[in-house]
Amino acid sequence: xxxxxxxxxxxxxxxxxxxxxxxxxxxxxxxxxxxxxxxxxxxxxxxxxxxxxxxxxxxxxxxxxxxxxxxxxxxxxxxxxxxxxxxxxxxxxxxxxxxxxxxxxxxxxxxxxxxxxxxxxxxxxxxxxxxxxxxxxxxxxxxxxxxxxxxxxxxxxxxxxxxxxxxxxxxxxxxxxxxxxxxxxxxxxxxxxxxxxxxxxxxxxxxxxxxxxxxxxxxxxxxxxxxxxxxxxxxxxxxxxxxxxxxxxxxxxxxxxxxxxxxxxxxxxxxxxxxxxxxxxxxxxxxxxxxxxxxxxxxxxxxxxxxxxxxxxxxxxxxxxxxxxxxxxxxxxxxxxxxxxxxxxxxxxxxxxxxxxxxxxxxxxxxxxxxxxxxxxxxxxxxxxxxxxxxxxxxxxxxxxxxxxxxxxxxxxxxxx
Numbered sequence: 001x002x003x004x005x006x007x008x009x010x011x012x013x014x015x016x017x018x019x020x021x022x023x024x025x026x027x028x029x030x031x032x033x034x035x036x037x038x039x040x041x042x043x044x045x046x047x048x049x050x051x052x053x054x055x056x057x058x059x060x061x062x063x064x065x066x067x068x069x070x071x072x073x074x075x076x077x078x079x080x081x082x083x084x085x086x087x088x089x090x091x092x093x094x095x096x097x098x099x100x101x102x103x104x105x106x107x108x109x110x111x112x113x114x115x116x117x118x119x120x121x122x123x124x125x126x127x128x129x130x131x132x133x134x135x136x137x138x139x140x141x142x143x144x145x146x147x148x149x150x151x152x153x154x155x156x157x158x159x160x161x162x163x164x165x166x167x168x169x170x171x172x173x174x175x176x177x178x179x180x181x182x183x184x185x186x187x188x189x190x191x192x193x194x195x196x197x198x199x200x201x202x203x204x205x206x207x208x209x210x211x212x213x214x215x216x217x218x219x220x221x222x223x224x225x226x227x228x229x230x231x232x233x234x235x236x237x238x239x240x241x242x243x244x245x246x247x248x249x250x251x252x253x254x255x256x257x258x259x260x261x262x263x264x265x266x267x268x269x270x271x272x273x274x275x276x277x278x279x280x281x282x283x284x285x286x287x288x289x290x291x292x293x294x295x296x297x298x299x300x301x302x303x304x305x306x307x308x309x310x311x312x313x314x315x316x317x318x319x320x321x322x323x324x325x326x327x328x329x330x331x332x333x334x335x336x337x338x339x340x341x342x343x344x345x346x347x348x349x350x351x352x353x354x355x356x357x358x359x360x361x362x363x364x365x366x367x368x369x370x371x372x373x374x375x376x377x378x379x380x381x382x383x384x385x386x387x388x389x390x391x392x393x394x395x396x397x398x399x400x401x402x403x404x405x406x407x408x409x410x411x412x413x414x415x416x417x
Contacts, residue, residue, distance in 0.1 A: 002063040002287070022159075023088055023152065025050065028045050029045045031146055049081075052067050054066075063097065063100075064090065064092055065090050088161055088162075091107060100224075108214060109302055110158075110300070110302040111160065114148035117212060117278065118142060122140060124201050128347070137193070141190035141194070142297060143162045143163050146163070148161075165297060170289040170290060172290075173285040173286065178321045179321055180325070183285075183290055183296070186290065188337040189340040191283055192337050194280070195278070195312070196345040218307075222262060222265045222266040233258050235382050237255075253409065257376075260412070269311070272366060277307075278306060279304070280298060280303065280312050281304060281305045281311065282303045310363060310370035311373055311374070313370065314367055314370035317374075318371060318375055326401075327401070378398075382395070
């Protein structure tokens with residue numbers, strides 16, 4: 001699981017953490033000139049007042065380099081200076097992570113999300129929804145994008161320039177404690193809107209895999225996830241052994257799962273029609289930011305796939321809730337997601353239960369399968385949970401609960417049948 005949630009820095013932090021600009025000042029001038037509708041040579045970035053600082057505090061973020069930049073600039077004919085706070089996202093510098101990102105085309109996929117997918121989703125809503133409905137729900141739950149391209153700042157590589165949401169009061173979730181019930185509810189409503197709109201687009205205009213060939217293909221995703229699970233499983237085994245012999249049965253079950261990880265991931269990534277739609281596929285709390293007006297913005301669209309909606313829902317519930325919230329409120333949260341999904345789809349002319357014959361019961365059945373995929377993704381990123389007492393206990397609770405629910409054995413039985 002990757003993380004793109006930005007953290008605000010204070011002025012004192014800026015002085016201590018200041019680092020080189022991730023993009024050429026002249027190139028940034030071009031980005032701003034397009035944004036404000038002025039000629040490129042009319043905008044000048046003031047280098048000694050433009051400050052770059054780390055934008056994320058998550059040490060486990062390996063899929064990108066993310067830098068917050070406070071840009072100060074002048075415009076010809078306009079007195080004084082103006083400023084713009086952005087987050088610049090580029091390829092990671094560490095060689096292994098960089099090669100992994102390029103091989104899996106994570107950066108390429110996210111550029112296309114902002115340039116193509118988001119544009120088409122917005123257009124569909126504008127074409128179908130009334131002005132009243134559009135104003136009531138606001139814009140898509142996605143950060144503003146000022147630039148997304150593959151050849152940026154004179155380099156043959158990708159770059160994104162996004163709004164720095166922390167400057168508008170947005171805050172990142174606390175992974176250690178997990179999402180609150182309210183935060184989880186807001187997150188599920190946000191992803192339900194994306195799911196419903198992509199589903200409507202498919203039904204109105206044809207297959208998404210043909211329309212968006214850059215979506216994370218099942219075969220490629222399976223290999224990437226398998227590599228992560230194979231890296232994380234030994235760490236998990238060492239951790240479980242350290243907790244005592246009561247986890248021996250669980251360790252043996254996980255070993256059996258590891259031998260068939262490729263088959264499991266491959267089968268669970270395949271959508272169940274007619275509910276195949278675009279999924280975020282990395283939908284956990286560190287890719288969310290929350291505003292003061294019950295807003296939840298979803299970040300990090302590098303893994304968009306054509307898959308099952310329950311894969312996103314299950315990953316959030318499995319990875320990002322406290323044990324208490326997960327045990328006591330998961331069904332209620334799935335109800336909230338279902339209502340948001342069906343309501344927004346209906347506004348776009350899609351009757352999920354009537355037209356597609358997909359029910360709340362069907363959603364629950366798919367959730368059982370998606371939980372296994374979710375826990376495999378968590379194992380692939382198990383280092384995120386280790387080293388913190390709260391998250392380690394949450395991991396133990398999750399694994400023992402899923403074992404008690406027969407989630408693991410059910411799939412082992414199906415594969416061996």
